[in-house]
Amino acid sequence: MSSKKSKHPKGLYYLFFSEMWERFGFYLMLAIFFLYMIDAQNGGLGISKENASDIFGTFIAFVYLTPFVGGLLADRVLGYRLSISIGGILMALGYIGLALPGDFAMIASLALIIIGNGFFKPNISTLLGGLYSKPEYQEQKDTGYNIFYMGINVGAFIAPFVASYLRNNYGWGYAFAAAGVGMFLGVLIFWLGNKHYKEADVLKPAAKNDMSLTRIFSIVILPAVIAGVLGWVLIPGNIFGSDSTDAFIFGAIPIMVFYGSLWARASAEDKKPIAALLSIFAVVIVFWAIFKQNGTALTTWAEYYTDREMVEGLEGPAGAIGMVQKVDQSLSTVPDYDGNFRARTDADGKVITKEGVSPYLNNLPQQDWPSEGKPLSLISTELFQSINPFFVILLTPLVVWFFTFLRRRGKEPSTPAKIMWGLIITALSTLVMVGAVFAGMNGAEKSSAMWLVGSYAVITIGELFLSPMGLSLVSKLSPPRLTALMMGGWFLSTSIGNKLSGVLASMWDKYDHKAYFFLVNCLGSLLAAFAIFLMLKWLRQIVLAHTGKS
Incomplete structure (x- = not known):
């Protein structure tokens, strides 16, 4: 490989830091949002885990x-x-709005974040792909997306530490406001790099067989809104578990039909790559349904079932930077009738983690409780969400090197095969959590934090095999005029998976033995990997035909 071909476009580095700060804001908010909703002791909303997960x-x-x-x-x-700028500003305003009290402020702020991400997320990824359209950069596209993905995770790694410091020392509102500041920094950096990606910002007019914008809004988006409202208001009962789930699924159906129509009306040249992308989109839903449980099910495991006591000698420095939560007996539960303090249970034998009490003491032996007037120092729960981005930063260079090593020997897996292996590795990560359940006697005792660290390490490898490769595949196979739209399709699959992650996490308390919860996730991931295996030859042929390499 010549030195000329080994270079990356300069715009990559501006997009790297723009995305880093954007993800800092987003993951700061996500790190504490679930905890904020279930907190009933320190100014949170105090709602149930089931509703918070939903x-x-x-x-x-x-x-x-x-x-x-x-x-x-x-x-x-x-x-x-322009789309990226609009999206970034709306998201920044949304994060800052979460610092304001009241239900209206929260709903309006969440809406701003949702709309802003719609403008920001698909288009910065598409703009990056456009930078690699020149022949001297094309061979480096996968590596470029890996580097870009590392920028995402630098921001995600820093975010929980800032969130922990601000919410422990000043309150939830200050932490949410910091997310907005980070987003504004991302927009500023993006503007500074404007000249480096100006040439890649080209409008893509509709082709002869493409729908007009007016037609798309009238027969896709408007029906999606109407279907969502009907799913929320008029459908008797909860078909899919909750009103919000019904609304989302019914609202997503017209959009999924639209993507199917793209394939049906495509030219003969475009049909196969669109079909390949839609097939990948359908399968990776399972990955996101598992991966996004880091903010719900795995946060629940960290909050209630993981040993978070500070190691002696670290309590002081950690407390100084806001990593420590304090727990004392004044908020603790009372012993069961038989004096068993290891787990407080209800009449059905389920572990109780009621709002208004200290959940950490529910399954901690009484002899380990703090003495009267001396709080127990715990690592803040949200810091566990920094583990995944930490491993992304640590492992991305190794994964890039590994694929480069295989490429030089002609043995690099195809992009679809990388995605398949990502799903298999994801399944293995759920088995680590099965081990955590048995080590903690199904929640009766605290389990070591190393189980969570191990699970995050394994799923991060799966993520690096799958997520940046999916973005790269969309950029490779999409018809040029539909690149951002197909990137939206990738995020549609992410969206559906994210919703399913909430549905799965809301069932947490319905599993008497938590191992079954994680085994269901394992089975789903293996089935998804098998589906790609069955399509692998067909997918390789399509990628080869459109890029010259598999």
């Missing part, structure tokens, strides 16, 4: 549903740079 899943679902509209408008009308 709200969390619905929010992150809509966050990744709006890229369908944002990608469409960027392709046809606004262009990528």
Whole structure:
């Protein structure tokens, strides 16, 4: 490989830091949003885990549903740079709005974040792909997306530490406001790099067989809104578990039909690549349904079932930077009738983690409780969400090196095969959590934090095999005029998976033995991997035909 071909476009580095700060804001908010909703002791909303999981899943679902509209408008009308700027500003205002009290402020702020992400997320990824359209950069596209993905995770790694410091020392509102500041920094950096991606910001007019914007809004988006409202208001009972889930699924159906129509009306040249992308979109829903449980099910495991006591000697420095939560007996539960303090249970034998009490003490032996007047120092729960981005930063260079090593020997897996292996590795990560359940006697005792660290390490490898490769595949196979729209399709699959993650997490308390919860996730991931295995030859042929390499 010549040195000329080994270089990356300069715009990559501006997009890297723009995305880093955007993801800092987003993941700061996500790190504490679930905890904020279930907190009943320190100014949170004090709602149940089931309802909080449903709200969390619905929010992150809509966050990744709006890229369908944002990608469409960027392709046809606004262009990528303007769309990214609009999205970033709206998201910043949304984060700052979460610092304001009241239900209206929260709903309006979540709406701003959802709309803003729709303009920002698909278009910065598409703009990056456009930078690699020149022949001297094309061979480096996968690596470029890996580097870009590392920028995402630098922001995600820093975010929980800032969130922990601000919410422990000043309150929830200050932490949410910091997310807005980070987003504004991302927009500023994006503007500074404007000249480096100006040439890649090209409108893509509709082809002869493409729907007009007016037609798309009238027969896709408007029906989606109407279907969502009907699913929320008029459908008797909860078909899919909750009103919000019904609304989301019914609302997503017209959009899924639209993507099917893209394939049906495509030219003979475009049919196969669109079919390949739609097949990948359908399968990776399972990955996101598992991966996004880091904000719900895995946060629940960290909050209630993981040993979070500070190691002696670290309590002081950690407390100084806001990593420590304090728990004392004044908020603790009372012993069961038989004096068993290891787990407080209800009449059906389920572990109780009621709001208004200290959940950490529910399954902690009484002899380990703090003495009267001396709080127990715990690592803040949200810090566990920094583990995944930490491993992304650590492992991305190794994964890039590994694929480069295989490429030089002609043994690099195809992009679809990388996605398949990502799903297999994801299944293995759920088995680590099965081990955590047995080590903690199904929640009766605290389990070591290393189980969560191990699970995050494994799923991060799966993520690096799958997520950046999916973005790269969309950029490779999409018809040029539909690139941002198909990127919106990738995020639609993410959206559906995110909603399913909330649905799955809301069932947490319905599993008497938590191992079954994680085994269901394992089976789903293996089935998804098998589906790609069955399509692998067909997918390789399509990628080879359109890129010259598999």
